[in-house]
Amino acid sequence: MDNWEWAEGFEPRFGLIGFDYKTKERAVRDSAKHAGAREVYLVSEPIAAAIGTDLPVNEPCGNMIIDIGGGTTEVAIISLSHIVEHNSIRVGGDEMDSAIINYLRKKYNLYIGEQTAEHIKIQIGSAYPLEKELSMKVKGRNLVTGFPVTVEVKSEEIRDALSETIMTIIDAVKWLLESTAPELAADIADNGIVLTGGACQTRGLDQKLRDTTDLPVNIVNNPLTSVVLGSGKILDNLNYYAPVLMKS
Numbered sequence: 001m002d003n004w005e006w007a008e009g010f011e012p013r014f015g016l017i018g019f020d021y022k023t024k025e026r027a028v029r030d031s032a033k034h035a036g037a038r039e040v041y042l043v044s045e046p047i048a049a050a051i052g053t054d055l056p057v058n059e060p061c062g063n064m065i066i067d068i069g070g071g072t073t074e075v076a077i078i079s080l081s082h083i084v085e086h087n088s089i090r091v092g093g094d095e096m097d098s099a100i101i102n103y104l105r106k107k108y109n110l111y112i113g114e115q116t117a118e119h120i121k122i123q124i125g126s127a128y129p130l131e132k133e134l135s136m137k138v139k140g141r142n143l144v145t146g147f148p149v150t151v152e153v154k155s156e157e158i159r160d161a162l163s164e165t166i167m168t169i170i171d172a173v174k175w176l177l178e179s180t181a182p183e184l185a186a187d188i189a190d191n192g193i194v195l196t197g198g199a200c201q202t203r204g205l206d207q208k209l210r211d212t213t214d215l216p217v218n219i220v221n222n223p224l225t226s227v228v229l230g231s232g233k234i235l236d237n238l239n240y241y242a243p244v245l246m247k248s
């Protein structure tokens, strides 16, 4: 299937994302040209991530990759160099940070910034009960007194804060699995799900997905760099990867 046939047929899900892919493609091509590029090749992010993690994208079998980034989560099934099923939501690590900010404001009248929230998420954030629960001291401003305060926060509380965002991500995966053709679903049952993107490193997110889907789930070795690595591999082997490039 041609990429643009897919793009035009793509219906935004969960009402969270919706843009014209052709306009977006043109804008990316134009900005790359303005930045001085002589040739511009476009590839969709999930395919670049899959190539960066050595998934066999050119094979006739289906491979599912989930890229949980800062702003978006992309769930894609790739087969024969194309995305054959796709779901994209504007929920990712940034939304988790906002959820932590809101939770601490409501529970402790504690005001913290985005960087502190991201730090808390990385230090003690989780999607699944931990063998040994964690805690950390969080500095912020008391919204009532206006004074700086320090509050001891537990990983159970942060798990609670993150639960809604994590469920939204899991629902996006479930939705795609449920709407996938049986042959592709059988491939995914064999090959499992591959997780990439920085926010997939949230503790226990892989286990939560494993529990919910009953499928093998593996985190790649390079969640933050798989897209860049994949793009580099495509440029190094343009002939081999020509089928994954979007036609201009």
Ligand SMILES: Nc1ncnc2c1ncn2[C@@H]1O[C@H](COP(=O)(O)OP(=O)(O)OP(=O)(O)O)[C@@H](O)[C@H]1O
Residues within 6 Å of the ligand: 068, 069, 070, 071, 072, 073, 092, 093, 094, 118, 121, 122, 196, 197, 198, 199, 200, 201, 202, 203, 223, 224
């Ligand atoms: N160890 C970690 N645990 C949990 N989250 C993490 C960890 N390391 C990074 N992140 C989160 O990963 C996100 C960034 O991931 P990534 O670099 O893949 O996103 P991006 O590609 O910039 O975003 P997008 O794909 O949405 O455009 C941030 O929200 C960051 O806080």
Ligand SMILES: [Mg+2]
Residues within 6 Å of the ligand: 045, 067, 069, 070, 197, 227
């Ligand atoms: Mg990304």
